[in-house]
Amino acid sequence: MESTNSWFSVNWFTWSKLQSFDWEQPLWFYLLLGILLLLLIRAVVMAQFRQRLPIALTKKDIKSDPVSYFRIIPPILFFITISLLVTALARPQSTNEQVEQWSEGIDIMMTIDISESMQIEDFRPNRLEAAKEVARNFVAGRFQDRIGLVVFSGDAFSRSPLTSDYDLLNSYIDDISFDLIENRGTAIGSALAVATNRLRESDSKSKVLILLSDGDNTAGNIDPITAAKLAQAYDIKIYTIAIGKEGKVPFGTDFFGRPRYVENTLDETNLREIAKIGRGNFYRVSDKEALEQVFSEIDSLEKAEIKETRYKDTTDYYTIYLRWAMIFFLLWLLTKSTFITNALSD
CATH class of the missing domain: 1.10.287 (Helix Hairpins)
Structure with a gap:
């Protein structure tokens, strides 16, 4: 910005400089056109009606003087x-406007099944890897929310506390593998309880739990419905996602390297009831694209109200x-x- 000490610079009259200004009262320029028109009319009138005195001069006396x-x-x-x-x-004038956005944020716990059945390859490369990729994309789309991670199979444990350090969270997601928990099975009730324990002391106005599983509750010492009611008591909204196709699905290869198929079934009853208790939604997905759409829908449903503060620095x-x-x-x-x-x- 030019200093007022250089007001005598001819730069103030260049076309580029005049274009760079914000004009608070541009209608005044119409007055300039009006004045120009009046001056032209005046010149015409004076040329037409100015009093002239006849003077006789010889041609040699008539000279043009610059x-x-x-x-x-x-x-x-x-x-x-x-x-x-x-x-x-x-x-x-010139205006420098700064916009500051902020929100109260949402606390979200992602709870992901890492049981043996998540190795089934009806999702590419398998159910768990597809879930990890979609989870990373979900994290990337959030703004100022705290997100945590719980994994479970026969037991459940918190992989990451609620955090807004998304790089750290993505590193935890990348490191998810089937050997994190030795006990086999699917402890849905225990997973809900661990996630609820992370969210219960949150002061956020909106607390969300996303449960992704491909099986029935076969392990743990907490009933899923009881755990869901406990979460509801802490005002936690629960979204449940049942992942996997019904019927024969590919699961590894046999001795000769040929795809091996297993029969897959999933009782949706518990997951539907958990979502109902948690005042959320239940989703059934059978491919990666459907899973992406579900996370996209949850992302749109659970958006914090973003507030905006604008600052204007105006120089005349x-x-x-x-x-x-x-x-x-x-x-x-x-x-x-x-x-x-x-x-x-x-």
Whole structure:
């Protein structure tokens, strides 16, 4: 930004500089057009009706004197003065606007099944790897939310506490594997309890639990329905996702390297009831695209209200053009008091 000490710089009159301004009162420029039109009308009227005195001169006495053209200087100075005044009235200024966004955020616990059946390959490369990729994409789309991670099979444990350090969270997601928990089975009730324990002390106005599993509750010492009611008591909303196709699904290869198929069944009853108790939604997905759509829908449903604060730093430059107007006004007065006007106007 130019300093006001350099107001005498001709840079203030370049087209690029004038275009860079925000004009607070641009309608004043119409006045400039009106003044220009009035000056033209005045010139025409004076040329038409000015009193003329007949003088007889010989042709050799009629000479063109270049000094006579000085008489147009005062009108030009006057018009420049008016133009500068109009420019000042239009209020040239520059505005630097800063926008600060913030939200109260949402606390979300992602609870992911890592039981043996998550190795089934009806999702590519398998159910767990597909779930990890979608989870990472979900994290990338959040803004100022705290997200935690719980994994479970025969037991459940918290992989990551609630955090807004998404790089750290993604590293925990990347490290999820089937050998994190030795006990086999699917302890859905225990997973809900661990996630609830992470969320229960949260002060967030919105607490969300996302449960992703491909099996029935076969392990753990807590009934899933009881655990869901406990979560509901802490005002935690629960979304449940049943992952996997019904029927024969690929699961590894046999001795000869050929795909091996197993029969897959999933009782949705518990997951539906958990979502109902948690005032959330139940989803059944049979491919990766459907899983992505589910997380996208949850992402849109659980958005924090983003609040916005705007700061405007405005600098006015009209004083620069007023100074120039004063200079040209004084020049106009000076020329009006000299021979330029008095001697050559007739």
